[in-house]
Amino acid sequence: MLRKLLIGTALATSFAFSAHAADVKEVQMLHWWTSGGEAAALNVLKQDLAKEGYAWKDVPVAGGGGDAAMTALKAMVAAGNYPTASQMLGYTVLDYAAAGVMGDLTETAKKEGWDKSVPAALQKFSVYEGKWVAAPVNVHSVNWLWINKALMDKIGGTEPKTFDEFVALLDKAKAAGVIPLALGGQNWQEATMFDSVVLSTGGPDFYKKAFNDLDDASLKSDTMKKSFDNLAKLVTYVDPNFSGRDWNLATAMVIKGDALVQVMGDWAKGEFHAAKKTPGTDFLCYRFPGTDGSVIYNSDMFGMFNVPEDRKAAQVALATATLSKSFQSAFNVVKGSVPARTDVPDTDFDACGKKGIADLKKANEGGTLFGSLAQGYGAPPAVANAYKDVVSKFVHGQIKTSDEAVTELVKAIDDAK
Amino acid sequence: MSTVATSQIKLTPEHARPRATVRSRLQDALPKIVLAPSFAITVIFVYGFILWTIYLSFTNSKTFPSYAITGPRAYQRLWGWTFDTDPPSSWYTSITNMGIFGFLYILICLALGLFLAILLDQKIRGEGVLRPIYLYPMALSFIVTGVAWKWFLDPGLGLEQTLHQWGWTSFHFDWIKNKDFVIYTVVIAGVWQASGFIMAMFLAGLRGIDGEIMKAAQIDGATTFQLYRRIVIPLLRPIFLSAFIVLAHLAIKSYDLVVALTSGGPGGSAWLPSNFMYEYTFKRNEMAVGSASAVIMLMTIVAIIVPYLYSELREKSR
Numbered sequence: 001m002l003r004k005l006l007i008g009t010a011l012a013t014s015f016a017f018s019a020h021a022a023d024v025k026e027v028q029m030l031h032w033w034t035s036g037g038e039a040a041a042l043n044v045l046k047q048d049l050a051k052e053g054y055a056w057k058d059v060p061v062a063g064g065g066g067d068a069a070m071t072a073l074k075a076m077v078a079a080g081n082y083p084t085a086s087q088m089l090g091y092t093v094l095d096y097a098a099a100g101v102m103g104d105l106t107e108t109a110k111k112e113g114w115d116k117s118v119p120a121a122l123q124k125f126s127v128y129e130g131k132w133v134a135a136p137v138n139v140h141s142v143n144w145l146w147i148n149k150a151l152m153d154k155i156g157g158t159e160p161k162t163f164d165e166f167v168a169l170l171d172k173a174k175a176a177g178v179i180p181l182a183l184g185g186q187n188w189q190e191a192t193m194f195d196s197v198v199l200s201t202g203g204p205d206f207y208k209k210a211f212n213d214l215d216d217a218s219l220k221s222d223t224m225k226k227s228f229d230n231l232a233k234l235v236t237y238v239d240p241n242f243s244g245r246d247w248n249l250a251t252a253m254v255i256k257g258d259a260l261v262q263v264m265g266d267w268a269k270g271e272f273h274a275a276k277k278t279p280g281t282d283f284l285c286y287r288f289p290g291t292d293g294s295v296i297y298n299s300d301m302f303g304m305f306n307v308p309e310d311r312k313a314a315q316v317a318l319a320t321a322t323l324s325k326s327f328q329s330a331f332n333v334v335k336g337s338v339p340a341r342t343d344v345p346d347t348d349f350d351a352c353g354k355k356g357i358a359d360l361k362k363a364n365e366g367g368t369l370f371g372s373l374a375q376g377y378g379a380p381p382a383v384a385n386a387y388k389d390v391v392s393k394f395v396h397g398q399i400k401t402s403d404e405a406v407t408e409l410v411k412a413i414d415d416a417k
Numbered sequence: 418m419s420t421v422a423t424s425q426i427k428l429t430p431e432h433a434r435p436r437a438t439v440r441s442r443l444q445d446a447l448p449k450i451v452l453a454p455s456f457a458i459t460v461i462f463v464y465g466f467i468l469w470t471i472y473l474s475f476t477n478s479k480t481f482p483s484y485a486i487t488g489p490r491a492y493q494r495l496w497g498w499t500f501d502t503d504p505p506s507s508w509y510t511s512i513t514n515m516g517i518f519g520f521l522y523i524l525i526c527l528a529l530g531l532f533l534a535i536l537l538d539q540k541i542r543g544e545g546v547l548r549p550i551y552l553y554p555m556a557l558s559f560i561v562t563g564v565a566w567k568w569f570l571d572p573g574l575g576l577e578q579t580l581h582q583w584g585w586t587s588f589h590f591d592w593i594k595n596k597d598f599v600i601y602t603v604v605i606a607g608v609w610q611a612s613g614f615i616m617a618m619f620l621a622g623l624r625g626i627d628g629e630i631m632k633a634a635q636i637d638g639a640t641t642f643q644l645y646r647r648i649v650i651p652l653l654r655p656i657f658l659s660a661f662i663v664l665a666h667l668a669i670k671s672y673d674l675v676v677a678l679t680s681g682g683p684g685g686s687a688w689l690p691s692n693f694m695y696e697y698t699f700k701r702n703e704m705a706v707g708s709a710s711a712v713i714m715l716m717t718i719v720a721i722i723v724p725y726l727y728s729e730l731r732e733k734s735r
Binding site: 070099185382392408415 | 479480481494504505507571572573591593594595596679680681682683684685686696699700701702703
């Protein structure tokens with residue numbers, strides 16, 4: 001079906017990619033994990049596969065967010081030249097599955113017991129119409145605070161349990177003359193923080209209704225308005241220079257002690273590790289105040305394509321290795337995320353990782369594991385980006401009041417649906 | 418040339434004619450054969466894909482192209498967004514930015530380019546050194562220009578910080594962080610990059626002006642200002658046109674500069690239509706809307722280029 005649709009692109013790109021003749025003992029992998037730590041993490045998988053006699057063939061496309069990789073993937077698939085697997089995010093997997101180009105790993109999944117070990121919320125993206133089409137690699141969670149411990153001790157702060165306590169803590173930092181909140185003023189960072197604010201303000205049910213089910217009444221509600229007010233409150237604690245700052249520079253401010261706290265996903269931990277900081281002694285990881293017990297997640301997945309029969313064995317080997325407990329542990333220790341299955345022992349993880357694993361398990365069992373809207377796991381990209389627009393315009397003042405923000409949010413999401 | 422060719426044909430002996438015909442036919446066809454691949458590539462990859470984009474803008478394509486025509490819904494949405502001014506829709510921001518950026522960029526580049534060219538044309542020593550200094554920014558990619566200016570304009574890193582360290586603490590310049598002014602920083606970086614090139618164009622034009630006319634005017638008692646105002650600048654009209662065309666298309670296709678310099682600006686306030694197009698097509702999976710915006714950009718360029726081509730061709734045929 002898709003092949004027919006994309007004949008133009010196919011012609012254009014088939015030349016470029018036909019050079020890679022697929023070897024049956026080879027795993028072709030398209031990904032954008034090219035930076036140091038990420039590449040090292042992926043190396044674990046390469047070695048696992050090498051033990052089983054499968055060669056690894058990278059199709060790396062650099063670029064953090066993966067936009068370039070996704071464009072390359074579109075072209076490869078259009079040309080009928082499927083990689084064995086590709087790193088993918090959320091709705092992309094479902095889009096490709098709907099186009100009928102994904103493989104079927106249901107047999108392997110049954111044998112390995114993925115149905116039970118992988119959280120149900122993740123299966124929404126890795127299972128399409130009853131068929132396993134992707135292997136989740138990790139679970140990142142978004143509702144974290146990253147705090148500089150030395151500053152925290154200096155101002156005599158304690159873990160904030162509610163939003164009001166959080167504001168009080170920020171006030172203390174302000175009084176002590178440090179930047180209270182490190183924020184990168186890019187739309188995805190602002191929206192990522194707002195995910196946590198909404199969960200904190202409205203509670204788990206409200207978050208689910210508003211940001212996963214896109215329920216109109218919830219989006220319009222006073223609780224949403226209150227959430228925007230809370231966001232506005234937080235934005236008063238950032239330094240005037242925050243606009244456009246990259247997330248890792250914001251993390252660096254916390255590491256260096258220029259700022260007290262950053263609200264960011266657990267990939268921020270990688271920055272602390274790179275700076276040789278230890279959780280508990282140099283930095284602290286708390287759940288965003290008022291969100292303990294819930295997890296807002298996003299997850300990297302390896303989407304498995306419908307490759308010819310003779311390449312399927314390699315694909316199965318890749319999928320099995322990806323979800324093996326040893327790889328899940330080894331990879332996620334390096335990456336900063338937590339395993340995508342809940343039965344992996346947490347012995348190798350640091351304090352934050354252990355907490356992350358426990359929280360994920362609890363959230364999975366309690367039904368409080370939600371997709372992050374800012375990270376594209378709450379709704380399709382069109383809606384997610386419309387949401388980011390509104391949040392960012394609110395933070396930067398194009399949208400002036402929380403009333404207006406709510407109206408705009410409803411309008412933008414309706415328009416994008 | 419043509420007379421030589423005819424005389425050769427006349428000289429050709431009767432019996433050799435068939436062979437010569439094959440050969441001369443081949444010779445006639447050779448340019449076409451050589452040009453055919455690049456012609457085909459242009460037809461498919463430029464005009465073919467223009468048509469394809471127009472087609473896609475009338476479908477409901479999302480992540481992948483879809484071939485079912487569903488009418489001008491994408492255009493209706495863009496049209497609706499055009500009047501969404503408070504708070505500004507992304508499309509409204511993009512097109513107003515295009516207006517501001519395009520107007521200032523072209524105007525300032527032309528003015529600055531002409532000014533520099535006139536200064537350099539005063540037969541000064543060291544022109545050979547100065548000219549490339551102004552011209553070199555054009556050799557940089559927009560990404561380099563964008564990143565360099567991003568650091569320079571960042572209040573925490575660049576100009577403001579430095580002046581504060583030197584003691585001028587009241588100095589305040591945070592346009593790059595300000596939603597209302599960020600587009601002007603794009604103008605600054607763009608002008609820095611292109612004005613040297615425009616200067617080179619004007620300099621070439623100035624060198625082409627007949628010195629006799631200038632001398633005659635000076636003898637008639639024209640002041641330097643009058644000389645430039647009444648004689649030199651009118652004579653540079655073709656250069657103005659070419660420079661305008663070069664700048665106009667640079668302005669409309671600007672994308673990388675905005676991304677490198679501002680990453681879209683606070684709340685998307687630095688977007689140009691090309692950023693809008695990329696965002697919607699590749700990030701938001703709204704290919705139809707992205708295509709429609711691309712078609713509108715194309716129409717904008719056509720609206721500029723066609724009158725120019727028309728006037729050029731009309732002048733040639735005279």
